[in-house]
Amino acid sequence: MKHIALPLMTIVIMALLGACTKSASYQEGEVYHGFQLIENRFVEEVNANCLYFVHEKSGARLMKIAADDANKLFSVSFKTTPADDYGTPHIMEHSVLNGSKNFPVKSPFDQLLKGSLNTFLNAMTGSDFTTYPVASMNEKDYFNLMHVYMDAVFNPLLHSDPNILKQEGWHYELDSLDGDIVYKGVVYNEMKGAYSSPERELDYQIYKLLFPDNTYGVSSGGYPSAIPKLTQAYFKEFHNTYYHPSNSFVLLYGDADLDQELSFLDQNYFNAYETSDKVIEIPLQAPFDAKKTAVKPYSVPLESETEDQTFLSYNFVAGLNTDEELVMALDILSEALVNHESAPLRLAIQEAGIGKDIYAWVDNTMQNVFQVTVQNANLEDQEQFDDLFFNTLKHVVDSGFDTETVEGIVNRMEFRLREGNTPQKGLMYLFALKNSLLFDENPFAGLEFEKPLAAVKEGIKNGLLESIVQKHLIDNPHALLMVLEPQPGLENELAEKTTQELAEYKSSLNQEELEQLIADTKALKEAQQKEDSPEALATIPMLALSDVSEDVQWYETVEKSVSEVPVLHYNDFTNNIVYANLFFDMHALPKELIPYGRLMTELIGKLNTENYTFGELDNALNIHTGGFYTYLSSYLENNSDDQLLSKFVVTAKATEDKTGQLFDIASEILNHSKLEDVERLKEVITRHQSQVESEVKNNGIKYAMTRTTSYYTNRGMFNELTDGLSYYNFITDLTDNFDKNGAEIVEKLQQTASLLFNKQNLIAGITCSEENYVIYQQELKKFIGTLPNEKVQSNTWAFDFEVKNEGLTSSSMVQYVVKGYDYKKLGYEWDGKMQVLNQILSRDYLQNKIRVMGGAYGGWAQISSTGNALFASYRDPNLSETLENFDAAPEFLKAFDVDSTEMTRFIIGTISNMDRPTTASQRGSMAINNCFTKQTKAKLEAERHAVLTTSVEDIRSYEEMMADVLAQDVICVYGNDQKIKDNENLFMEIKSVTN
Template sequence: MKNYKLIETKYIDEVTSNVSVYEHINTGAKVLTLENHDNNKAFGIGFRTPPEKGNGVCHIVEHCVLSGSKKYRTKEPFMDLIKSSLQTFLNAMTFPDKTIYPVSSRNKKDFYNLMDVYLDAVFYPMIHEEEKIFLQEGWHYELENKDDELKYNGVVYNEMKGVYSSSENIVADGITFALHENSSYGVDSGGDPKLIPSLSYEEFKNYHKKYYHPSNSYIYLYGDLNMEEALDYIHENYLKDFERQEIDSKVILNDELKETKDVEITFSASKEEMKGNVDYLAQGWTIGYQDNKMDVFMRDFLSELLIDAQAAPLKKKIFELGLAEDVYAETSSSLPLDLSIVLKNTDADKKDEFVKVLRETLEDLVKNGIDRDFLQATLNKFEFIFREGGGTQKAIIYYIRALNSWLYDSSPLDSLFYNDVIEEIKSKIDDGFVEKYIEEKILNNNYSVVLSARPELDKNEKQDEELRVELQNKKENMTDEEIEEIIRKTKELDEYQSNEDSDEAKATIPSLEIEDIDEKVTHYDMEEDEIEGIKLIKTPRDTNGIVYTTISTEISHVEKSDLEKVQTLVALLGLIDTENYSYEELNNEIYKATGGIGFYPTIYVDSNDNDKFSIRLNIKMKSTSDNVARGLEIIREITENSKFDSKKRISELLFILKSRYESTILQSGHQVIASIVKSYYSKTSDLQSHLGGIDYYNFLKELTEDFENKFDGIKSEMEKIYHELFHRDDLIISLTGDIDEINNLKPEYEKYINSLKSEKYERVNYDFKPNNKNEGIYTTSNVVYVSKGYDLSKLGLDYKGDIVVLQNILNSSYLHNEIRAKGGAYGAGVSVGRNLEMATYSYRDPNLTNTLKVYDEIGEYIRNLKISDEELKNFIIGSLNAFDPLLSPAQVGDINLSRYITGLKEEDLEKSKKEALATSIDGLKSYADIFDKAMNENYFAALGSEKIIKDSQKIFKEVKSLK
């Protein structure tokens, strides 16, 4: 490789790759390659991008560079690739000090196309010639008519309004900004919505010019690539055209705090939320920096050991004293290694008690030592994490992990292998290494912040009103010419967004040909076997020595009114005492022997008949083969001997569960609102809502609000259900791993099967009546999540593979353009399952009624669809991963089990794939009437901003608070 200088090379077991580090000779671009046998090829390019202000410039540049470039002339090549590529990952991410652009694909030609588009995007973006890209993705004034209110709009602006609506995000930022004031980490790289409108177009362009240069780049290649060929391609097509520059992208650090800093902040809360203890308390420390490998590992290890694990001593003490309903760790993704313990739903007046408890508990651990079983169990948990790699997207995760040291001028290899660190800790564990580390890095560390956060009634609404008045005053002080200029720019931006790319521009986007596509789907070997009349599903995969076990039992005998209790019960299993172990001891036994044991109610729908389904309880365990027997013993202990008599412990767990559900609802509002709409019209989605959706959250909320009075009743009901869940009737065991090891383990599974009682339970006939509740559910968010949908099978439609192509067209063209590009939402889409349950969704959306209007006009859009044969081909190709997604070894086992239960066969998927490949314009247009009918059924809901929802409350049947 004549254009690159080899810095170091090594085979690393943890990533099963030959790892090499290079420097590009002309430019100084840094290069990392991971060469292996994985056919999922990955590329990434990243830049060190320290924020200079909180105006979001790093984040906005990340969005904008993917909106057209020198070679690729469409408005949004990123979306064109989403439409037309076989990509298995395609995204860009802004971190506190870096911006990265990773892609992956299993198809070599597609991989090179993706890599080229991304390289052209970052080095030669169209942003320097087209301001409207900045206006759309960043921020702009919006004014359509002279008498309208002046507003701000923009994708990043609205995204960050959503982020700043979350009290957890506000608390996390509060800790970080206090620890790192006057540094690169003292401002938000994502952008503070109050500061984003201060960013000028010129400052935005200059930021790109400064930092997006090969001399400041970190290039990554992964997979079964010819690395020399790939690196030559990058040199010949891009790097050779640049000269080395000295770029000052150094991260600025603040002086370390000499004494603990006290910080008080507020967050917005509604009238309903002000009624309870919704305060936060936190203490955070900077315990080191990314250039110390032991500190890197120990920061994450301590967050688990002290706070997040079920037997974590700090968590245990907090709950013992009743200081909070939830407690969790926060860690940074930056040069300083921050570790924080956060109390949620607490009383901020207990700050002194909280700090005292932390210190006394840690002092006791240092003095008397940490339980050795607990230490060993936690270390084993981390070993499993590294043994598993990064799961489905390991190619991308390895890139991010490497940057943890690479970005700060240390070797990227330091972040890719940890066995040496784990072995060092193991060798010192009995000498008090962990206790001494806690003493040095936490107890004797004044580089610390204590934060309290209190709710402020309708803070978001007050700020929105202040902004409205500010913009009103601004408008009143504008000349007629200035107002006309904003109206003109608003109109021009709308025209820019509405106009189709020219045929010439479209032709610049690289694409595959239909001949490049295999009509087959990936074949996954599966062997059927039996033990004692029980079906055994075996999936041979290379799992790095892990055996994945799923024990699946039919539980469709449970009454609908008891489904929430089932979910509550299984959420407690493994976390409460049993006859032979306290919950702390049980935690240790689980993680000394396994990588985890979990219990998951799952609904499987028959692939040929949507009205046929089964509710099953899946017990999932991952372990090495030599520990399978012990793992099965622990499962028996949990399923036979769990005790439900500790009111205090169960109360703690349920309050944590409620808190985590609330966080999920706010972080994944688009998924939540789509599931709510589907529960209005679908029996299985309604059941799923009781097993973990919004109905379960409401059950949990009511239970925790009156737990003292309800405990005896719920305990009795759970105990009855518990004794009816674990049996041999219709039992299926699924095993994934080395086939010889699996076969050798059959006697252990036989022993487990023989321990189960043989009971027959009558299946319940679940009643369901569709009901378009049309709810508006408000939270403290500044944005909304909006969904509308219906069951297309009820309108006479049969599933056909071309509907996946239609879904791609709607998501990447119509909904993206109308709701994201024009409307300013962070995202939008529609999902249609094989069972034809359809739901639209929007994400961090500033609009409600207009979004519903866009949904209502889907049918009309389909009816008038105008795309060329070339565009149709690209949409078809971009849809095909739906039939053949990228899967981790564990997921392959899950897929084989699911296909066995539902009756879905490989040939069914291939039939659908062929139907997708044969998609025609006329076939797509035939769906127009179905979508019209579906929208006319009028099943919709919205979640989010109280103001936005109440401003449109006439359209809802019920408006209510989430809490």
């Protein structure tokens, strides 16, 4: 038969029609492998047939989104409604993944992370449901993942093995008669880390008071002090109650064969169950008679300043999450009332000088919660905040919202809904469906946004937003004003209380009970150290190397030129959206202005310009673009730290017909922002400082890792100056001394802008089709004509490196421990086999030592082609013990010995990290990255070949390199102030991360 070549678009359309025709053949009312098809509906918003089934025998519900997408997703979800703070749903989520009937290994989850081609593999616990999603582009792998996850949730070993709860939840640990009893457990320490965040504590206290009578008033993740109340009997009963098919919902997404999926699920799992008559329901919280006010504490380190550290938060229970129009309107309201640059409540709070930042968001629990929070305020601001809040709302109701502001917000929302710019479409739809699946009679409602969007747009014309403000905010008694104030040393007090409770518990035990606890501790550790048998490991399904493609994901740009400015064009179908980037070389700045370059990314787009007020500018961006962002990015040519490229990046997206408006606005922002407007400048810098401070308190691992690499690499130092503690200190000093140094700050910002935003300092990047490029080119040419065109001097930054080995103290209840160095400085070179080394150290050695045995939430290695070799732990109760485990890694490598099957598993897991689904915009970014770093397809192919041919001997050969790296003894620890002080001998310097 003669082969006829068809245009690409024809092939795509035929594939879509084929998928639609196949799924359309399923008839409503018919039963397929035990599943009765309730409805087969084509949903325009996802461009696919969506088929809703109920399994007749077990009561399980299932939806298939029959999209023509190779990145297939399977998830099984359960409504989980805890009645206490024990964290049972969260611990259950961890525990079911620790061995099951058909896969009796210690952690099938970790085995899959080691050796599957998954593109997504995780599990998540929300306030009212728990979900287990997996995704893969390989069909064999997809069904393997489905099998392991289904067996995990329905046949877990937790019923017969109490060590699982002990490891993943909590247990008493005692090593000797004269030792102290301590709490250990992965989730216990995870939540200690989570509740080190004042924002997490704020949410806990808010929901505890807003929902005293239903599940939303407790912590599904677990409140640290309550987790040790969870017993094995209670735990098992929770699983029996909630993990039944009748309480489950399965989502299938992508191009896998539906008949095969249904057959597999029926024959292997659901056919073994009968429908349960137990219905999991959440009673509605009765509204309050009157608004509540509460003041609660959160911890800051001893001797910390408490001024400007209080949170003021207004919270309203507003309708049901099944009201799609209300939910959408509330989201718009959060932007129009608070988050927009010229939102009335934001302006009122700024003018009154209350706090440094204000933000709003909507939590779509069964009963929506509309939240408005001011951070960096003071306790004495409470009364003024209360009055100002409601006076502003009343004014809004009387005068109405600015129509242009609302139009822009709706446009941005609509753009986001239609674009769906994620490679994990199945995961996106899972969360879109969550509320309609749990609470709505129409399971499709979460996907079908067009109808509520049209209703909201029409309603806005008739005062919808104003009526919501009146009904759900002003007249709503189901409201809470929560004040969260700092209390220095509170965490140490709580730690001391826990120590005292454990001491009292120990004193209550007799000799025999103490010896039993010691024996139990030893037995748990032995179980954790015991390796899975070859027979058990053989049950975990895996692919063969022959299932793995030798092809690399390679994307490259075509270099063009517009008005003598280089343009990097990545040609791809983008559905008539242009993804535009402007790269301005940061090396135009002298070293002392580097932090100002970062600050500039936070300022432009938020300031007044010659032709726009900052509010009008926000409106224009919302109306004409799908996003406009500025940030710094760094690249290493040929992976060499001595060839650092740092770029000030402007990235924006818009539909093709609005490319001109996009560049007009970009020109206005870059050329005509009023940096000399000190009043507005102070407002934005103060807000930014508040946001950075919040990040410093909540993201210990980021700051510890950045600080560590700043001790010895150019890129690390650049990141430290622009996004590390050094930058935090810089921006805090600017804020504290703005009134005194305002003129100097303006001068440096103007100098920074004039050096950066120059035609000769620019490279443009674009992801779009050739057809769209024609218009892009015309508009880019006009834009370039607006830029200054002056000779640029490129500065070489000479950084002074110093190993500081710092202990960074905070009120955190856990530690983030980092150790590492640049192996290239020690004479070693990158090899693709190091990617497998990284997989083995992370998924095998550190996973076991740091998480399973140490009780931390996570531990991993990060060995990169740039030279960095880092070990890190996350939400870790330990400190010196973790460093000892890091230092023992070379011994692990020396003794490393696995069979060919296990080695294949590690190799396939490594490939999984290399092969990911992508969107057009992501492919464009990867292509530009390849250009800047001088990456080539040949290099990537050589690396992939190295990975696929890695041997046990190769891994052993890295013992010397890792020993040399660790021998440099370069560390940084972010953690609890007392814990760090107790280990002061490890540090050259101890300092607080804030104040």
